[in-house]
Amino acid sequence: MKKLLLCVFTGTFLVACGGSSSTDDNIQTGPLDPSKIHDVVPYVNYNNAPGIIDNINFDGQQNGGYTSAMFNSDFNNEWGNVSGEANIIDRNGSKQLAVTHPKGYYKKGISGGKHLNEFNELYFSYQITFGKDYDFSMGGKMPGLAGLNPNVSAKPDGCKTIGEDEGFSLRSMFRENGRAIGYFYHQDKTKSCGDEIDYQHEGKNFSFKREKTYLIEQYVKINDANQANGIVTIYVNGFKVLERTNMTFSENGIYAINYQYTQLWHGGNSSSWAVDRDSTAYLDDFTLSTQPLSYTK
Structure with a gap:
């Protein structure tokens, strides 16, 4: 995706393109135009x-089929599978992972999880492009950070109650027509499944567009024990689209951020979530960091 990217992140500055510059690198430190959220992707020198x-x-992969074994090896997954069709392809100057959800099916894509070292705060980002014929259908799951209690076998997902100190997960979803939401399992959730919190941009619900590249960056800070002050924010192409600062992730501080979900599949648990045509999305640069990569603090 590197050749698509129109803005540069250097040191502590997010570089906006298209203006005059006083440096050899054509760096302009002014803010990006919010109307360009769908068109300007922050460049990150990974x-x-x-x-x-x-x-x-x-980039180190050969073009061709991408198997569950390759997925688990690349991501160091605890568990994972490629249930749809996945291929490594050349696209816009780099190798990318093309995930195709086959017509008439749901829950066909990629899904994996891996344990991390424990962090009190962490940034997680990746790039995604929904192809020109992508069917958003009723919606589907996207990646996110989580925290698992090592003494509890169940994971915080799957439309079940999350009891005190039974973990959290902070995935995202696309919904009908690309509407984007945070899909959160946490100690104070109000729904039987995950709480759904709309991405917002310029005062309106945000929706993904086809054939546009998005750098999605999630920041999570664990709450203090017995306090509802945990933080989750999500940025899309350098713009904040979701923020919650009153979250309870671990009531008593038993665990911190220690898990990563890498998922892209439709569902839901019924055929009503199935796609009506083969639908392909392109993924790249899954990154964990201690500092933001697409925006300045």
């Missing part, structure tokens, strides 16, 4: 950006 803990791209 080799040198400060704070990167882990970056998974596909």
